[in-house]
Amino acid sequence: MSRPIRCFGVLVMLMIPAIAWGQIGGLDAVTVTTQPDGGQVYSVKLQILLLMTLLTLLPSALIMMTSFTRIIIVLGILRQGLGTSQTPSNQILLGLALFLTLFVMAPVFEEIYDTAVQPYMQEKLGTEEALSKAVKPLRTFMLAQTRESDLAMFAEIRGLDGFDSPEDIPLSLLLPSFVISELKTAFQIGFLILLPFLIIDLVVASVLMSMGMMMLSPLIISLPFKLMLFVLVDGWSLLMGTLAQSFYT
Numbered sequence: 001m002s003r004p005i006r007c008f009g010v011l012v013m014l015m016i017p018a019i020a021w022g023q024i025g026g027l028d029a030v031t032v033t034t035q036p037d038g039g040q041v042y043s044v045k046l047q048i049l050l051l052m053t054l055l056t057l058l059p060s061a062l063i064m065m066t067s068f069t070r071i072i073i074v075l076g077i078l079r080q081g082l083g084t085s086q087t088p089s090n091q092i093l094l095g096l097a098l099f100l101t102l103f104v105m106a107p108v109f110e111e112i113y114d115t116a117v118q119p120y121m122q123e124k125l126g127t128e129e130a131l132s133k134a135v136k137p138l139r140t141f142m143l144a145q146t147r148e149s150d151l152a153m154f155a156e157i158r159g160l161d162g163f164d165s166p167e168d169i170p171l172s173l174l175l176p177s178f179v180i181s182e183l184k185t186a187f188q189i190g191f192l193i194l195l196p197f198l199i200i201d202l203v204v205a206s207v208l209m210s211m212g213m214m215m216l217s218p219l220i221i222s223l224p225f226k227l228m229l230f231v232l233v234d235g236w237s238l239l240m241g242t243l244a245q246s247f248y249t
Contacts, residue, residue, distance in 0.1 A: 077190030
């Protein structure tokens with residue numbers, strides 16, 4: 001490749017970012033207009049960019065601010081206790097966790113829609129006021145599920161002595177406290193789920209050892225008994241109901 005062609009290629013590569021950002025050809029890709037009252041209006045393309053950025057954060061918000069964390073951990077522990085490493089599949093567990101999360105969080109989402117989203121769409125509320133009203137139901141839900149010991153631990157790390165009211169707790173302190181509390185609760189529920197399966201494994205292992213069949217894996221023999229036990233007690237309904245009720249007690 002000749003030197004002029006290489007130089008032309010480098011020049012084109014340098015021009016592409018400039019064109020994309022509106023520095024060549026007058027393309028107003030990203031503009032911020034200052035209004036007479038001092039407010040700022042962002043261009044539509046910049047708003048789309050910000051919206052796409054927020055959409056990438058939705059999975060994190062789903063995990064951190066809803067009941068999804070507790071549900072998916074308990075379902076994962078259940079699959080490990082049954083001994084079926086790939087059944088149900090990850091997609092099925094995620095679907096169950098998502099639908100149960102929507103069921104549990106339905107009152108919170110409805111309150112957010114009635115108090116924040118709908119007035120904002122009707123232009124009765126500004127952006128900041130709508131966000132403030134949307135956070136309140138989530139804050140109430142997270143506070144109800146957060147242990148005081150976890151809040152005290154993170155407050156001590158931040159050097160905060162106490163709060164006069166729950167509204168004074170910042171989200172930067174409430175979010176990690178809520179996640180830690182959800183992890184603790186999920187593992188407590190998982191421990192209770194694993195106990196009957198552990199007993200079955202111990203009984204099967206003892207029987208195989210007494211029969212001298214030590215080369216046979218106890219998991220192969222105990223799996224049908226664990227599945228039978230789970231089906232006889234209507235395990236899925238019992239588990240889903242218990243998980244849903246754990247957020248209302």
